[in-house]
Amino acid sequence: MSRVEILIGGVGGQGVVLSGILLGTGATLFGGKKAVQTQSYSSELRGGSARAEVIISEEPVSDPQVRRPDILILLAEDALPKYIGRVRPRGLVVIDSDLVKGIQPGEYEILSVPATSIADKEMGNTVVANLIILGALIKRTGLLPVEAMEKAIEMSVPKKAIALNLNAFRRGLQLS
Secondary structure (H helix, E strand, O other), X not given: OOEEEEEEEEEOOOOXXXXXXXXXXXXXXXXXXXXXXXXXXXXXXXXXXXXXXXXXXXXXXXXXXXXXXXXXXXXXXXXXXXXXXXOOOOEEEEEEOOOOOOOOOEOEEEEEEOHHHHHHHHHOOHXXXXXXXXXXXXXXXXXXXXXXXXXXXXXXXXXXXXXXXXXXXXXXXXXX
16 A cells, blocks of 8 residues: 545534544554545534545655545435545446445445444434444555554544444444
């Protein structure tokens, strides 16, 4: 892996920005990699469009823009038409299959994860569906060491939420 571009699309409240932060933190502080992370979201209301972009590289990242993501993570149906055309051929598209229904086969691999239902039924809180997705992504790709992501979670979420977030991430590792 010399450079991996990741785009995460969803809506406010799904942990899109946190997912990008966790990947960037895991890569730089605990994974021995270089990374840059950017984000944009509609701050005026919960449920507005949200996007995070992360580039993870062995070399310093001089261009921080994700143009053709190697990995596209879709957490909401609204993100599908916005971003699916940008994914690199033979890239990986990771979807929360409970929320993204309209994806069609293409020149990409699809990793379908029922993250929202797992988060609801097993964790009792749908807010950690993004961590289940990240666990499944790490399991499938080996993008970062599991320990690097666990340390990033421990330092990035509120203390009272660490156990819940770690459990959700670890549940995602059992998938894929």
